Amino acid sequence: MKKVIGAILACVMILSLAGCGNSENETNVTAEADAESTDIGEETESSGSNILVLYFSRTGEQYTVGVIDKGNTAIVAEMIAEKTGGDLFEILPKEDYYPYTYDELTDVAKQEQNDNARPEYKDDLPDLSGYDTVFIGAPVWWGDWPMIMYTVFENNDFAGKTLIPFSTHEGSGLSGFDRKLLSACPDSTVLDGLAVRGNDAQNDQESVREAVETWVSGLGY
């Protein structure tokens, strides 16, 4: 069963790569510099470095890394917060019905995607009026944001904010996170995102930290 799901995911990854800008140039740790970010937003008042780092991430059994007790995206989110001095906030499901095993998790995630579900999250986000810039990260699930992230995008007012997406993945890169984020939050400004291999987040943290720092600095933070 695991092999079958692995094969299906491999197909998703290949399709995702085909449809995704410069992903073929990815190294293991890649900033997607020319991702189709579009600045359509209102000017944000630049009132200092009020930065929030929002992320969703899973522990338990994950693809290629086995059982982990800190999620891949969580690791990258912490690096971003350390570099920027931003506040960290983890999106947790309201009820944690996501399975521990990888195979079962892929089934639940696929069902959510097929249903265009809006899974509920547990805690309200911090007051967004205090933040100008929000880094938003998640694992790629079936070539897309996990559906719970669409609940976050739709239930909160990101208008006028600068949003910066990041993903962890095992081959699909940024999977259009930037384009989909802008589509869900059209009155925001979406900057170039970063895609990091989940396996590198666990096992090659020095390189990932370097990539994170280069990317964040390149964005002017």
Ligand SMILES: Cc1cc2nc3c(=O)[nH]c(=O)nc-3n(C[C@H](O)[C@H](O)[C@H](O)COP(=O)(O)O)c2cc1C
């Ligand atoms: C439900 C599910 C679907 C996934 N789909 C993809 C995918 O389409 N493309 C990809 O590259 N990786 C995929 N992966 C791998 C994850 O994106 C990768 O392991 C990620 O780093 C996990 O991050 P986390 O530990 O923060 O949850 C999937 C993993 C899961 C659990």
